[in-house]
């Protein structure tokens with residue numbers, strides 16, 4: 164059982180770590196992933212404290228934000244060592260962090276239930292109302308068009324819906340994740356349908 168004091172310290176650590184970031188990989192993303200991951204963990208009967216800690220640390224070794232530690236999860240490892248989290252609990256947390264990444268793992272199955280809970284929660288934050296908001300925030304930070312009706316500009320934010328967001332529902336690893344994703348996927352698709360109707364002057 165990982166103590167609440169460790170989870171509180173992880174929350175402060177993540178808040179400090181993401182203080183500078185505006186691209187959607189922020190502290191609030193981390194907190195949402197924690198809440199959703201815990202909800203999934205309870206429903207699935209996973210170890211909730213391992214899931215909570217892994218969720219809090221899941222992006223602190225992200226390749227975009229900390230390229231020098233992304234290979235060995237150096238930031239998470241140092242944090243766990245400082246907090247005295249060792250043995251099976253440390254390994255369980257590190258496994259869940261390692262297996263969360265979309266780019267590194269794609270459709271490969273998570274090796275533990277805790278890992279599956281964190282991965283589903285991270286992917287769920289990319290769809291639904293929040294996911295739509297994050298996609299356009301990402302597009303803004305990277306100077307991308309909202310939409311390109313010609314389809315030539317493959318970097319418009321609406322292209323990302325097809326490239327990634329609509330695929331996430333089928334990549335869920337838990338029953339609870341699939342149920343939440345089904346709802347958020349509907350919200351995402353309805354948003355894009357309305358967006359395109361308005362774009363064409365039909366709504």
Ligand code: ADP
Pocket residue numbers: 186187188264265266288289294297298299301302319320323327
């Ligand atoms: P992950 O943490 O799975 O590696 P990313 O870093 O790819 O996720 O994405 C973080 C957020 O930014 C997500 O909400 C994602 O949908 C969004 N995002 C990533 N790439 C794009 C893009 N090309 N256009 C719009 N949004 C994007």
Ligand code: NI
Pocket residue numbers: 192196221222285
């Ligand atoms: Ni994340």
